[in-house]
Amino acid sequence: MSTEVRTVDNKDANVQRAERHETVVLSPAVDILETEKDVLLLADMPGVNEKNVDIDLHGNSLTIKGHRDSPVPAGMELIRTEYQPDYRYERQFTMGDTIDREKITAVMKDGVLRLTLPKVKELAPRRIEVKAC
Amino acid sequence: MLWRRMRQSPWNPWGDLWNLHDEFNRAFGAYPWQNLSGEFPAVNVYESDKALELSMKLPGVKAKDLDISVNQDTLTLKGTRELDEAPKGAQYLRQERGEGSFVRSFALPFPVNTADVAAHYADCILTVRLPKAESAQPRKISIKAG
Numbered sequence: 087m088s089t090e091v092r093t094v095d096n097k098d099a100n101v102q103r104a105e106r107h108e109t110v111v112l113s114p115a116v117d118i119l120e121t122e123k124d125v126l127l128l129a130d131m132p133g134v135n136e137k138n139v140d141i142d143l144h145g146n147s148l149t150i151k152g153h154r155d156s157p158v159p160a161g162m163e164l165i166r167t168e169y170q171p172d173y174r175y176e177r178q179f180t181m182g183d184t185i186d187r188e189k190i191t192a193v194m195k196d197g198v199l200r201l202t203l204p205k206v207k208e209l210a211p212r213r214i215e216v217k218a219c
Numbered sequence: 220m221l222w223r224r225m226r227q228s229p230w231n232p233w234g235d236l237w238n239l240h241d242e243f244n245r246a247f248g249a250y251p252w253q254n255l256s257g258e259f260p261a262v263n264v265y266e267s268d269k270a271l272e273l274s275m276k277l278p279g280v281k282a283k284d285l286d287i288s289v290n291q292d293t294l295t296l297k298g299t300r301e302l303d304e305a306p307k308g309a310q311y312l313r314q315e316r317g318e319g320s321f322v323r324s325f326a327l328p329f330p331v332n333t334a335d336v337a338a339h340y341a342d343c344i345l346t347v348r349l350p351k352a353e354s355a356q357p358r359k360i361s362i363k364a365g
Contacts, residue, residue: 098345106265121306128304130278130316132343159272159300159346162265169261169276197343198279200304 093143100167109172114150115198116177122211125185127201131175133157136194148179150199160197249270259321260296260345273325275345279316282340284295287347289336294347329355 114129131139134152142149142216153174164171181187181203189204260275277285279300285299299320306312330352339346 100228115317116313117302117305117316118313119305119309120300120312121309124314126309130343132276132278135342157263157274158345158346159265160269161270162270164263164271165266166262166264168258169263171263171274196281198304216296 092139097171098166099165100170104164104167106172107172110133112173112175113177113209114152114175124205125165125203126202127179127199129199129201130197131194131196131199133173134175134194134199139188139194139199141192143190146180146182148181148190149176150179150201151176152194152199155188182188203215222358225262227274229333249342259324262323262325267350271327271349271351272348273347275347277343277345280343284346285340287345289328289331289333289349291333292327294327294349295322296324296345299323300352312344331355 091171114131116130117126117128119126119128131152131156138153138155140149140151142151154172157171184205185203186206191202193200201207260277265272265274275292277298277300279302280298281301284299284301288295288297292304297320300318302316302318308352327349331349332352335350336347339348
């Protein structure tokens with residue numbers, strides 16, 4: 087059996103980048119769904135827990151952010167990498183006027199952020215009665 | 220990137236072009252969220268004298284839908300991702316999150332203590348710790364005075 091002798095020089099470029107702890111900003115994949123009463127936004131943010139997620143509302147813009155605690159296991163060395171271990175998520179959305187900003191709620195569970203954006207009451211479907219004159 | 224080029228794959232006339240495309244995207248960060256390998260799930264491998272640790276991102280996958288098996292030299296991960304959060308009657312305005320099943324196997328470079336393999340799953344990050352078998356651990360060799 088041959089032995090691979092590893093030195094610092096022949097380390098994979100990605101491993102070297104990971105070792106410099108450069109934080110990359112990733113855009114989370116999202117699903118946006120609409121029901122009669124609200125708009126639902128689901129974002130995948132693996133590695134982010136409820137303490138590390140931030141949601142900013144600024145006028146019409148909604149920004150979701152999430153970061154992760156240091157990922158390197160103690161006493162171990164990274165030998166191969168397919169994703170940068172130091173990353174954070176950020177993505178911005180523009181909301182329409184139909185969203186009731188005061189009532190937006192967010193739940194972060196099992197790496198998925200779930201935002202419920204209720205529609206303004208007046209715009210919820212309403213039946214208009216026609217009166218006989 | 221080197222290891223990817225060394226992988227066996229069927230010949231593809233557009234292969235070089237795609238490689239170039241991938242390298243460009245990687246270099247200029249066009250799609251930094253994509254796996255560098257294109258495999259799912261993306262894995263980071265850590266090593267110490269005593270163990271190997273795999274760290275994988277499994278967006279949206281629930282613990283109950285994961286199946287990990289290990290034998291002397293192979294670790295196999297199977298899983299399904301179901302998007303069942305959608306309320307009844309909801310309409311998709313945008314869908315970026317995928318659904319389906321996956322399988323990925325890892326050939327282990329040394330024998331492991333299968334009984335002591337431990338897996339931990341939190342916030343869609345799977346960590347599998349594989350303790351090296353005694354025979355694979357570094358051994359101190361004492362030098363006897365002649």
